Amino acid sequence: xxxxxxAPGTCALATRIVLEEIGAPYELIRVDFAKQEQTSPDxxxxxxxxxVPALVTERGVLSETPAxxxxxAQMFPQAGLAPLDDPFAFAELQAFNAYLAATVHVAHAxxxxxxRWASEPASFDDMKRKVPETMAACMELxxxxxxxxxxxxxxxxxxADAYLFTIETWLEGDGVEIGDFxxxxxxxxxxxxxxxxxxxxx
Amino acid sequence: xxxxxxAPGTCALATRIVLEEIGAPYELIRVDFAKQEQTSPDxxxxxxxxxVPALVTERGVLSETPAxxxxxAQMFPQAGLAPLDDPFAFAELQAFNAYLAATVHVAHAxxxxxxRWASEPASFDDMKRKVPETMAACMELxxxxxxxxxxxxxxxxxxADAYLFTIETWLEGDGVEIGDFxxxxxxxxxxxxxxxxxxxxx
Numbered sequence: 491x492x493x494x495x496x497a498p499g500t501c502a503l504a505t506r507i508v509l510e511e512i513g514a515p516y517e518l519i520r521v522d523f524a525k526q527e528q529t530s531p532d533x534x535x536x537x538x539x540x541x542v543p544a545l546v547t548e549r550g551v552l553s554e555t556p557a558x559x560x561x562x563a564q565m566f567p568q569a570g571l572a573p574l575d576d577p578f579a580f581a582e583l584q585a586f587n588a589y590l591a592a593t594v595h596v597a598h599a600x601x602x603x604x605x606r607w608a609s610e611p612a613s614f615d616d617m618k619r620k621v622p623e624t625m626a627a628c629m630e631l632x633x634x635x636x637x638x639x640x641x642x643x644x645x646x647x648x649x650a651d652a653y654l655f656t657i658e659t660w661l662e663g664d665g666v667e668i669g670d671f672x673x674x675x676x677x678x679x680x681x682x683x684x685x686x687x688x689x690x691x692x
Numbered sequence: 693x694x695x696x697x698x699a700p701g702t703c704a705l706a707t708r709i710v711l712e713e714i715g716a717p718y719e720l721i722r723v724d725f726a727k728q729e730q731t732s733p734d735x736x737x738x739x740x741x742x743x744v745p746a747l748v749t750e751r752g753v754l755s756e757t758p759a760x761x762x763x764x765a766q767m768f769p770q771a772g773l774a775p776l777d778d779p780f781a782f783a784e785l786q787a788f789n790a791y792l793a794a795t796v797h798v799a800h801a802x803x804x805x806x807x808r809w810a811s812e813p814a815s816f817d818d819m820k821r822k823v824p825e826t827m828a829a830c831m832e833l834x835x836x837x838x839x840x841x842x843x844x845x846x847x848x849x850x851x852a853d854a855y856l857f858t859i860e861t862w863l864e865g866d867g868v869e870i871g872d873f874x875x876x877x878x879x880x881x882x883x884x885x886x887x888x889x890x891x892x893x894x
Contacts, residue, residue: 549780554790561783578751581763588756592794613815
């Protein structure tokens with residue numbers, strides 16, 4: 491059975507939603523960040539990066555949200571969560587997920603993980619102050635250029651919707667008013683009505 | 693014909709190497725960062741993110757290196773640049789590329805693009821000082837946990853090798869001694885012997 495190592499409030503939610511959408515049995519294992527379990531020897535033996543998510547499969551452990559999302563879509567094609575037979579459409583989906591991982595998630599992380607990239611408390615404060623601006627700029631670009639509606643890729647619901655929803659749950663804490671981006675706000679509401687999303691948040 | 697918008701010294705090199713490996717005809721268009729062409733209206737019409745690489749295909753424009761690399765591997769399967777028939781191995785490859793994009797490239801970018809995430813010159817200096825440490829930590833993790841040798845994924849040469857090589861070319865400027873990581877140093881040398889790499893650097 492698949493095992494997902496996750497922590498609440500992290501990007502591991504995206505993979506959890508996708509597992510719920512697929513309906514495959516999986517075991518959920520919480521990594522307690524308050525106890526710094528993510529850097530414990532036991533967890534580092536599973537994911538040496540000391541991050542979540544990590545997905546344990548029969549073949550071994552996988553990490554990195556964009557890779558996990560594409561993997562689950564490929565392993566469970568009957569769920570129809572990616573345009574697997576169209577390399578261009580699949581690349582568009584992957585480009586969206588890569589933007590969330592390498593730009594949007596990174597912008598968010600500067601609000602609370604400044605010590606990854608600097609050493610002085612004044613720098614952390616400076617980074618934190620800029621988060622509302624950088625996250626709003628990301629949402630503006632997504633709404634204007636990338637999001638097609640009603641789902642990210644248009645008419646078909648994909649793994650990218652689970653990933654975007656995960657980031658939408660961060661916006662309030664990041665000082666971004668989701669209502670400033672009507673398409674994204676509607677997407678957030680639409681996602682919240684899905685059974686898989688409600689189960690993943692339970 | 694495929695068109696690649698690139699700039700020297702950027703991660704667009706990875707896609708250029710892969711295009712050379714494939715041997716498909718492509719047009720190379722340089723975006724002049726010194727003239728800030730990446731934020732000109734003409735370029736933003738191609739890639740609204742204002743970044744390189746951007747790959748123009750018959751179907752439309754794609755961006756984000758991990759997406760481009762997987763796309764080219766899928767579109768040109770005869771080049772054998774990814775384990776396309778094995779979703780687990782493909783996910784391992786994608787996880788490696790996602791780590792380069794969302795962690796390693798981001799660590800590097802703090803050396804010269806601090807204004808993306810902070811506002812004060814003192815913060816930029818602080819970020820810049822930390823780059824040798826964060827990039828060395830990334831290389832240590834890659835060498836110890838991810839890199840199999842002689843290529844990233846083991847015996848088969850993949851698109852991940854082009855991406856890792858691109859980042860290896862940044863190490864000296866980032867204050868990292870590549871010789872501290874023998875596997876990575878050997879990989880850098882081995883890549884430099886490939887015709888496709890020499891042509892991409894020409």
